Amino acid sequence: MNLLKSTLLLSTFIFAQAALGQIEDKKGLVAKNAELIKVQDGFIFTEGPATNRFGDVFFTDQPNNRIHKWNAITNEVTVFKEDAGRSNGLFFMLDGKLVAAADEENQLWLIDKDGSEEVLVSAFRGKKLNGPNDIWLVPKGGMYFTDPLYARPYWEGTRGKESEQDGEHVYYLSADKSQLFRVTEDLIKPNGIIGTPDGKTLYIADPGAKKTFKYEIRDDGYLINKELFCEMGSDGMTIDDRGNVYLTGDGVTVFNKSGDQIAHITVPAKWTSNVAFGALDRKTLFVTAMDAVYTLQMKSRGVW
Numbered sequence: 001m002n003l004l005k006s007t008l009l010l011s012t013f014i015f016a017q018a019a020l021g022q023i024e025d026k027k028g029l030v031a032k033n034a035e036l037i038k039v040q041d042g043f044i045f046t047e048g049p050a051t052n053r054f055g056d057v058f059f060t061d062q063p064n065n066r067i068h069k070w071n072a073i074t075n076e077v078t079v080f081k082e083d084a085g086r087s088n089g090l091f092f093m094l095d096g097k098l099v100a101a102a103d104e105e106n107q108l109w110l111i112d113k114d115g116s117e118e119v120l121v122s123a124f125r126g127k128k129l130n131g132p133n134d135i136w137l138v139p140k141g142g143m144y145f146t147d148p149l150y151a152r153p154y155w156e157g158t159r160g161k162e163s164e165q166d167g168e169h170v171y172y173l174s175a176d177k178s179q180l181f182r183v184t185e186d187l188i189k190p191n192g193i194i195g196t197p198d199g200k201t202l203y204i205a206d207p208g209a210k211k212t213f214k215y216e217i218r219d220d221g222y223l224i225n226k227e228l229f230c231e232m233g234s235d236g237m238t239i240d241d242r243g244n245v246y247l248t249g250d251g252v253t254v255f256n257k258s259g260d261q262i263a264h265i266t267v268p269a270k271w272t273s274n275v276a277f278g279a280l281d282r283k284t285l286f287v288t289a290m291d292a293v294y295t296l297q298m299k300s301r302g303v304w
Contacts (some may be wrong), residue, residue: 001005022266023296029244029254029263031283031297036267039070040077041292047236048134049276049286049293050098050192051302052089057278058098059293060087067100068112070286070293072279077293086136086154089134089236091093091143091276101145103131104154107171107249121145121173121180128162129171134192134236136273139199140174142221144183146190146204170204172221181225187213194245197303203245207233212247214259230259236274236288240300247278248272252287269295277302 012187016033017231023030043065051057055072067081070082085102087109092098098111106129108121123129132151137143153212170184170193184190188208193201195217202223205212210233215223232255243257251272254282269289278286278295282302287294 001035019175026262029298029300033296036106036296039293039295043291046288046293047089047273049093049274049288051276051278052092055278055280057276058090059288062086062088066167072253079272085109091135091137093137099135101135106131108132123179130163130165130168133238135194136195139197143173144170144193144202146170148189148191174221176213190235195238196241203229203237205234205237237273239303240279241303242300245276248275
């Protein structure tokens with residue numbers, strides 16, 4: 001009997017260790033006893049979480065052509081916008097309007113609170129973009145967006161097979177919307193993008209090269225002093241108030257300012273597309289992964 005009890009205790013201990021191993025956290029980023037919670041499933045491919053000033057998170061289900069809203073207080077998910085231009089990445093402006101990477105027609109949209117849209121960017125030098133993907137707004141104004149080429153089943157003709165641009169680049173749109181220019185031309189497939197709240201540093205993931213790079217932001221919007229940040233690409237990205245950078249793909253992997261891995265959050269999905277901090281205190285990590293969205297309570301806090 002004692003042997004049986006010992007075996008059961010050992011089995012329980014091993015199981016508990018395996019469960020805890022789903023969240024590897026070297027620096028105390030995750031709240032004590034927190035677990036990854038599935039908020040809702042039934043989507044096709046979730047992406048692009050963006051948080052408004054009330055802590056609600058808006059995210060996309062690109063194949064279904066919808067933008068959804070997660071209410072941070074009620075934990076309910078509702079449809080914010082149908083016919084969403086096949087939006088992918090999203091980001092909120094200070095005035096509450098939503099910038100969307102609407103790649104149905106390779107555009108960048110500005111969506112009002114009532115869901116009405118206007119086109120911010122429709123082309124570069126008279127030619128269609130590949131398909132705007134992720135966006136980051138500079139606190140003092142202006143925005144960066146990545147433009148990789150991912151063939152979509154809803155594109156017709158040669159779109160997705162032949163780019164009208166000469167590669168896959170990152171662009172900057174000035175605060176007054178009068179200037180649009182490239183800020184990188186040497187990346188393979190830029191995707192995830194996030195900057196620091198002081199507007200001085202920009203991180204760009206290049207999953208084509210399986211790397212993420214770090215840049216200094218000049219006052220005019222151009223990028224200088226490119227550095228390798230880590231040997232990992234990413235689909236979507238976010239940053240916390242400690243300066244840690246969260247990358248996605250195989251779950252969520254967290255790196256400190258020096259590019260050292262300090263945490264990994266396993267997500268029960270083949271692919272984790274993106275991540276953002278939600279709720280009014282910005283301590284809820286909101287994760288988009290394939291057909292579902294998840295939350296995880298954190299000690300670290302997200303930044304605007």
